[in-house]
Amino acid sequence: WHTRFNAPDSQDNTDVGFRAEASAKGSSFANFAYFGNYTSRIDGPGKVFDFSNVSDIVIDNIWNEHMVCLYWGANTDNITIKNSRIRNMFADGVNMTNGSTDNLVTNNEARATGDDSFALFSAIDAGGADMKNNVYENLTSILTWRAAGIAVYGGYDNTFRNIHIADTLVYSGITVSSLDFGYPMNGFGTEPTTIENVSIVRAGGHFWGSQTFPGIWLFSASKVFQGIRINNVDIVDPTYSGIMFQTNYVGGQPQFPIKDTVLSDISISGARKSGDAFDAKSGFGLWANEMPEAGQGPAVGEVTFNGLKFGDNAQDIKNTAPGFKININP
Template sequence: SQDNTDIGFRAEASAKGSSFTGFAYFGNYTSRIDGPGKVFDFQNVSDITIDDIWNEHMVCLYWGANTDRMTIKNSRIRDMFADGINMTNGSTDNLVANNEARATGDDSFALFSAIDAGGADMKNNVYENLTTILTWRAAGVAVYGGYNNTFRNIRIADTLVYSGITISSLDFGYPMNGFGTDPTTFENITIERAGGTFWKGQDFPAIWAFSASKVFQGIRVNNVDIIDPTYHGVMFQTKYTGNTPEFPVKDTVFTDVSISGAPIGIYVNEMPEAGQGPAVGEATFVRPKFSNNGQNTKNDTSTFKLTMQP
């Protein structure tokens, strides 16, 4: 008769070199409770392997604060109330590979460059060979700040209310580092039927580029296919404080991105919600491909420059 039972693993630094391999972990969560409910709740540990785990009905599979050289691979994540895997607070040199997430209640695979619990920049992390489907709240893949992080060889399908990929410098009210000058790279990704309506009725795209409370720069998106998004293929947005934009989009390049079946292929949002303003900054698209879109590009602002290179 129990539910929302907080069971899982924590580890001390002396657990360096340990492995958690080959078991299932079926929880009994019926609602989201921020804090408990993490299968692996790690802080200030390194060199641990998590391999071949099947996890259902918890809040998160993995939450790592200042965790380095971790490997999370070959695992299934099902029916969660928050993130599948989220690394934060200076987690570096980690590998997340060959995992599938289905029906997570927050970002399926995320990096968040917060510094509230120690650590510094999020860097040198690789997320590869991943599948994320039916995310019912938030994005399939999300990155908030950091640099030299790579997301590659990923399929994202059927997000319900949010973007397929979120690229954001929003700090959520936490101490956080923005994006560094070294690149954050997304490559070889397919996004199918992504996007939805959330947060005060705002429509979200397959890829959401949101320049907000910290620096937004160094973004590279290469070889991405966006297929039948619910609303926009790629959307740019900027957060305002009063009438002042916080940080612009800069040094952002999309190369060999195809968008098909979108109401709007590339959209520079001129007014996402009341009290905000148009996107600010610039982005370059190299060899974009459009097909069967209602409108390929829409930029009705004077504050954002879209450059298209053949």
């Protein structure tokens, strides 16, 4: 790397990076490496690109290590992030939020992020409205040490495609969730959220006490959960389960059900019994979580599968949740 930005060696957790005004429209950042000095997570600072209310910017061929995030965008539109590598982070690799639309995240690899490697979060606390028309494609996420490889929280008309996820340590390979985390947030719209052409290998773990996580986690929570389309996915050797369905509860009552959710051409193989302290929560290809997790479960709602394949799982389907229905078509 002929151009390198280095945080000071004489201290830790230095907030270095780029912010941009709206007048920066049309700018590009390309062909450099950025080395931070973060040794712990601090929410707020530590983003290489900390953008809000800007548009039409290209980020291309960046190598980044030891920061909190590579990119955090609040109400940022027509942003392209491409050909970049993200290493050893303390939070998200890329997170678009607060009405960010028409963005393209393509041909990037994240290794060892401390939160979701690539995320969309439809919060509206800092301006903006609907999260829509974003494309995340040709991505690799490996060794995520906290949270998921891919995560989408609300929005509509967003597409995630051509993705490889492997070796997540404590969480799901993919999280699809309507949890608002206590922020003002829009849930999922009726127009689809599409996830397609994905391989998920050795994903899932346990976190938040005794909760286990799957290859794909579908979590209906504090906002509407609908319009989910997941196509052409191979889940191989998940740590605990292939796909888990779960619902958040408040005051002993479910918040929102899973609805209008269709998964097509899904293969789940190698979901084996874990043999550890969480063995009872393992070995399921599909699991409608009936467990009394704190503030969660049992799952509520309905999903439909078209072209579902199983192989070498301890139990292909576990659904004892009385309010959850799994429809399986050839």
